Amino acid sequence: MLLESYKANGLIWLSNVSGLAGDQIEAFRGDLVxxxxxxHEASQTRNPPKKMIEQVVLLADxxxxxxxxxxxxxLNTLEPFAARYAGDFADGATAVIYCVNIDEPMKVTLDGVTFTCIPMSEGLVWNELMDRLYxxxxxxxxxxxxxxIITVAAARGELSFKGETLDFVAASAKTNAAVREFSGAI
Structure with a gap:
């Protein structure tokens, strides 16, 4: 199973939901390395990841x-993400990446997977998906x-994004210097 191999290889950094949702169907929410x-030499444990993809919502069949x-x-982190995980995507999979440092939606194809990239400086992936999918x-x-997660994935036919399709080099050239906005108690 896919999630078991991720766990065995230390690719799951944080897991909110991880389990079987049916025969051969796995559902996951969390962060991936x-x-x-x-x-860390003294304790023989790893320091936190240098790069990760956060707030993942994943359905595998x-x-x-x-x-x-x-x-x-x-957005430049998409390239190492695709290098590590693109082989795990089914043909025609829906792949949505919310990203801080882009100004407009775009589609980027890397390693055979087309990623729909959407600007998001604040908010949560789960809430954004719920809103976009009504x-x-x-x-x-x-x-x-x-x-x-199955319900959200089943509604993905409602996802429609305008934006040009770019190769990674052209998409990378369209990034800006924006950083994530945080708010909370002062």
């Missing part, structure tokens, strides 16, 4: 990712966490 942190959404601070909290009432 893109680039490992250095090994038969060991291949069919639906994926996540958050990146910097899913109300009441639509998810009584469902297990894994079933909720």
């Amino acid at each position: 893109i680039e490992f942190g250095e090994m 038969g060991g291949k990712i069919s639906f994926f959404a996540g958050f990146l601070e910097d 899913i109300e909290k009441s639509d998810l009432k009584g469902q297990s966490p894994e079933q909720k």
Whole structure:
């Protein structure tokens, strides 16, 4: 199973939901490692990842990712992400990346996967997906966490994004210097 291999290889940094949602169907919400942190010699544990994709919503069927959404601070991190994970995507998979340092939606194809990249400086991937897919909290009432991910993935036909399709070099040239906005108690 895909999530078991991620866990065994230390690719899961944080897991909010991780489990079977049916026969051969796996659901996951959490953070995935893109680039490992250095090994801490004294304790033989790893330091936090140097790069990761956060707030991932993933649905895999038969060991291949069919639906994926996540958050990146910097669009340039998409290239190492694709290098590590693109082989796990099914043909025609939906892949949505929310990113801080872009101004307009775009589609970027890397390693055979087309990623729809959407600007997002604040907010949460899950909430953004719910809004874009017109899913109300009441639509998810009584469902297990894994079933909720299936419901979101099933509604992906409602995702429509305008934006040009670019290769990675052209997309990278369209980035800006924006950084994530945080708010909270002072």
